[in-house]
Amino acid sequence: MSQGIPEDADTAADKDPGHKGHRQRLRDRFRKTGEQDLADYELLEFLLFSALPRQDTKPIAKALLKRFGSFPAALAAPRERLKEIAGLSDISIDAFQAVHAAVVRYHRSGFNDRKVLESWSGVVDYLQAAMGQSEIEQFRVLFLDKKNALIADEVQQTGTVDHTPVYPREVIRRALELSATAIILVHNHPSGDPSPSGADIKMTRKIVEIAEPLGITVHDHIIIGLKSNVSFRGLKLI
Template identity: 50%
Template sequence: MNDAAPPEKPHHTGHRARLRARFLEAPSAVPDYEILEMMLFAANPRGDMKTEAKRLLGLFGNSFARLLNADRAALRAAGLTEAQIGPIVLAREAATRLTRADLAEKPILSNWQALLDYVQVAQGEAPVEQFRVLFLDRKNALLKDELQQQGTIDQTPVFPREVVKRALELGASALILVHNHPSGDVKPSRADIEMTKQVRDAAKALGINLHDHVIVGRGRHASLKSMGLI
């Protein structure tokens, strides 16, 4: 007769099911590390992902947004496999498309908060500078949203002629420029101001209006138009 006690079950047995149930019951009450933990489940059929999720968040300053916006190279450097990176990229793209869809509901100038929400999600936490142009029609509805350039941690090369050329190709009547400052300091630099004026003047000569240039970074934003710089 074998009186040996049955082996103890791992402490995480049943944890995934309980976590999913809690999430479905009250999604907003689940902390960031548990959201990330669930994202890692698909690539890790077994094992406790809680410790790994907390480790990853720590590497990105305990910022879920910064982790979601990290590029694949940074995620690989953090020790993630391609299978683990996939759900993170998927979540970022889903959030971007959701906020971008709100821009189509009405003209952008009367839907400014939706624009700010979108660009914050799209690039507010990006680790390098990105330059985006929103091309608008005569009613200020969104024609096209394009990421024109991607640069380094503190600069992005922008060519005003290329911006205006693309506007003509699309038949755009107006533009909104957007770029991010990875440092989180959204104060425009002299180069930002000069480039904006060059785009404004080149566009104006062809009957295209530059509505604004918005700088975003880590939940903050600055409007060059509101600052009286254009």
């Protein structure tokens, strides 16, 4: 007899007859129409099927949406917050976070081997996926070569919900170490509002001031919000 878990084995342990065949029905809908026919909680359920083969994942999925507020926020939630959701084990959290990692890598692949400035929408999509749902501020730098190809993408600092310490000379020192001739500055606003603060503007101008004599161009500073972003270049702040 096979020792594997049958595709609908979870229903055998389900005491509620109303849930009988639920997973198979959800799979059938997904196979027929894709994700567009699934509600957010149903897609979260689907993502948890393999990691939780014998549990009813619907209450877990609904708890995720209630706690984090949206599908993207649930997908990008930090491990410690996910541990607060009843029914999620370390293994299921691993599987869940791997999905978010795959989304981020997918977006990054759109510009990783090409000139960054020629793939601008892909860069912004990647940054939105990587940082848009973060609950703490992150400051990262994209380091570019003379052809504007990506040398490195590094998170330089992480901070609190509304502040990240940034050291302009350290940013430029790292650019020199990598032989970068241009950089793009990026940070997120966990509040959701990507509008630059006075401190953001002052810090950016300081980096530009240090970089210019060394032949390093600051192409832009992008602030990532919950659903939108702003460009310092677009706002004519640099």
